[in-house]
Amino acid sequence: MVTALYRxxxxxNFAELIGQTQVTDPLRTALRTNRVNHAYLFSGPxxxxxxxxxxxxxxxxxxxxGPTDTPCGVCPSCVELSRDGSGSLDVVEIDAASHNGVDDxxxxxxxxxxxxxxxxxxxxxxxEAHMVTPQGFNALLKIVEEPPEHVKFIFATTEPDKVIGTIRSRTHHYPFxxxxxxxxxxxxxxxAREESVEVAPGVLPLVVRAGGGSVRDTLSLLDQLIAGSEDESVEYERAVALLGYTHAALxxxxIDAVARHDAAAAFAGVDRVIQTGQDPRRFVEDLLERLRDLIIVGATSAEGAAAVLRGTPEDELERMxxxxxxxxxVELSRAADVVNAALTEMTGATSPRLHLELLVARVLVPASDDTHRGALARVERLERRVGVADAAAAPAPAA
Structure with a gap:
């Protein structure tokens, strides 16, 4: 039995916590200067x-x-409250989702x-402090307002607005x-290095994207990929299939078919999406993400694109x-707008394949777009055909 990665x-200690300096820095300062409050409210996703x-x-x-901003890690209290510890009698962790009433x-x-x-x-x-009932909070109000010298309260919640104002006003609120x-x-x-696992290029950016900024969710996904890998190696194909993203090759x-205005190849790609059982909406999300990446790559230098699209392999950046x-x-910007609008329309659609095919048709045919961007796209396409853009981009001859 293997313990989960996130555990x-x-x-x-606060130094090991990532991405929350707006919380850890003031808390460590309060601990160093002995200005610790009697009640705290931690909120966030x-x-x-x-x-x-x-x-x-x-x-x-x-x-x-202590009190200290860096626990020693060897005293009985630190050992009991470590990640593998048994817990301390003097630190009472309560699941407010199931202990939320007046009696509790x-x-x-x-x-x-x-x-x-x-x-x-x-x-x-x-x-989960937001699950406490108003009556339960009111029963706690007096002890939270004027606790004994030896008592501290820490409330953790994803929905701070559901914690009644009289409790919130008596705490120091730290938003995560x-x-x-x-x-x-x-x-x-x-x-991945600590676990001695070899991860194929492009996998970890997908894991980070799927985790959505939540450390626990991200580590759970990475743990799942590692558990299902062979020879301590996480392959790109398996990661794409498990996470539900569209394969980069597809x-x-x-993208190449649309850029060439090759309708047959574009619709063949759509057919592959359906035949392989992929979710059309997820494909459209991935297509919009790719168009966004192309806009960044086209608008910045190679170094700038590599900095923004961290984790993207060099050969993929060149291809993009x-x-x-x-x-x-202009055409990229218009295509992104069309795909974004289609993504909204696909919410709750009864025929997602039909919406996907209509989306490809609208992207392929700028003439169907009567907006200002559609007109610019048509002008740009004409300039490319007659070589105006190339001539404009060419350097002027020396005098």
């Missing part, structure tokens, strides 16, 4: 470190060398009166946020640059 690599930060804060407060709040009040069994503070961590893709990519690359096929040139800036 094996759960941070044990799922899997971004709220409950982990609550445990780290409890570890910092009850460390034998009264139980917390009664337990808060008693002094800690061994450590400096008795700390109550209420996870999703981890940026570049930082997440560095992190999963580091974990995207290239459709050729595709961007084949399309042209």
């Amino acid at each position: 094996r690599y759960r941070p044990e 799922r899997g971004c470190g709220k409950t982990t930060s609550a445990r780290i804060l409890a570890r910092c407060l009850n460390c034998a060398e 709040a009264r139980d917390i009040r009664e337990r808060a009166v008693f002094a800690p069994a061994r450590d400096r503070y008795k700390i109550f961590i209420l996870d 946020r999703l981890v940026p893709p570049a930082q997440m990519l560095d992190y999963v690359e580091h974990l 995207l290239d096929e459709v 640059r050729a595709q961007a040139v084949a399309f042209g800036a």
